[in-house]
Amino acid sequence: MTTAAVTPASLSEAEILRLREDFPILQTQVNGHPLVYLDSGATSQRPFAVLDAERDFATTMNAAVHRGAHTLAGEATEVFEDARSALAGFIGADDDEIVWTSNATEAVNLVAYSLSNASAGRGGPEADRLRLGPGDEIVTTEMEHHANLIPWQELAARTGATLRVIPLDDDGALRLDVAAELIGPRARLVAVTHVSNVLGVINPVEKIVALAREVGALVLLDACQSAPHLPLDVRALDVDFAVLSGHKMLGPTGIGALYGRRELLEIMPPFLTGGSMITTVTTTEAEYLPPPQRFEAGTQKVSQAVALAAAVRYLQNVGMPRIAAHEAELGAHLVDRLSAIDGVRVLGAGIGLPRVGLASFDVTGIHSHDVGQFLDDAGIAVRVGHHCAQPLHRRLGVTASTRISTYLYTTRDEVDAAIDGVARTIDFFRRA
Template identity: 85%
Template structure:
């Protein structure tokens, strides 16, 4: 599910420079320096095509979807559902398997709370397959973003199930022998990230999925760091659920998505309830629409969904295999350049797996926030902290790291600028 520069033509530097013209923010200055934006793993910048799509909808088509009989409402509904079909095609799914959410965090919580509601007896006989009880197990990993850990902690607490965690080795790689031991007959769901938001490595997802299938367990894939950077085919991967974050893939904030296998969505009781997700309502009970509308209560994120579809089309025009190859090259450049600096430890650099264009690192004797401040003074934007992955940092023996993350608009010169900036930060603090 990934490509590297060795198998696919990468983006030429001239093409990257041309793409950058579509992102006006990249032409700005910060602290008197040209902006070097290497925080795309947190949020990506938006091209004009995405900004224009949302503005055009609001100027010419704004109406409540699925509710009105007038022409504007019908056209808005068509645009909204076309966005769903666009995203479904992009990730290898069917349109009725895509549920709009506010973000990936909500999408994980949607699944966890639906399983909780099923476990409490909601959903009728169809939901029997989704119920958890004492003795059942939920399996996740030590490298997860908090959004793919805390909801499962809460589900375990509500149902009496036990949460099991696949540990990491000293480099940060999943210990697959432990995964094989932990995923077993009692496992009901396995929740795992496709690409670590700290390490940048592509996990052996196929192996994890095979273990889950052998155990008869469901699989939820955190695709927040893979969907923007790698070709993705959820049907081919054979996962049951996947979560996506719009603002990490050139789209706006406030929009994400849940992919769910159709038969599972049909069995799941809703998480949020209210208007727009019902067929009939009395004062004592309600009947719910089929998915995906069953899980889309209230006023929807229409302009955001349409803008996300524009982001998808932009990525498709560039070509996901070529973006993946570009980032693989930049990721290797980051790891090699940072790792060559005295006292710098690049997290996950010893893992023999493909990676996206992301590297987190620790500088001996210098706090990540100090490194980030020096870089910011030079107009270089990176991420500092634990990146919502405290267990991973704790396992690697640190409290925080500095993270540089690239995207299709990142140049080789920008990667070199970060490496040079870190070298200057090391020199500055060691001379004090």
């Protein structure tokens, strides 16, 4: 007998209000109004647990990790590695498959430059499978954040490989029929976002991975907009690499991570070189530590990693399935109400795919900066511009958009306040 899947319960209004007490910035005012923060897709806010974790590390055990033999250094190293373990467990990886970076952009570049170094003959014969050259192809999509596009442009330029781009249909959905053609025998790497930072849609990663597996291509997943909002299991998704940023998931800035399959990290040549990632050094050559330390040159982001671990535990305590359910409700509400306003076009609204609590829109005759400024005057923080996704905006026929993005601490009343503000904006400019 089969059992029907149980939809996780969303967060109740009372639970959200209780959670909001953990975020001191949400108690502030902007321009004389209570802050309505709807820009979590860019940077999320931090609860006391995260702020306290970083401060406690700095005041009780601040020391360099993996270096000193004294007690403080040992304690710092232990909590640093505990943080790695916490993040690994959060995304379904092993501890030694997590590499600390400054942000997701650095993580993508780490992979791109490591492949460049392998292509230049570094890494020995084990790295042969990573080498790119003329005739090889890198495949990405038309909806990518610039951080998951430009590094591949540069890798193609350095190696002579060709960059191919999966296009979108008129509603902003990936053209999977074209993807099946582009991810062919010459494809060596496929780089795709899990959730679009403009459209909010959850891409069919499993289908993209299946196409890549048929031809032996590697897959890198941009999880910046999924790790904070959805249950994420890199093993279940069967990706080879995944990148994320701490500041989008209740953590501090200056910390991100790369997940890489152990067998790949073991054959990848390093990107940054220097101290802390070596075993033996002479004046003419060096031998490198095994991963992940091989990719962590120099003084590490210790207090930030500790704070990110606190953020991970906070999210786990709330429950990622419940956060996802809450955001799915807000996302649907966003699209429904925005689409009902005359003159508003929600980007990607008609594709009928699952989404997180994020939507971008264009207002006929009004620049997104003007919309954002009008809302900001009322204390409502949203994102305006091209959101580091110019090719996507160009494909959809706009130069910029206004983006509303929610999180676990966002209430429906806040979403309604922003949508009502959009309607007032349109009325104001029409009258003007």
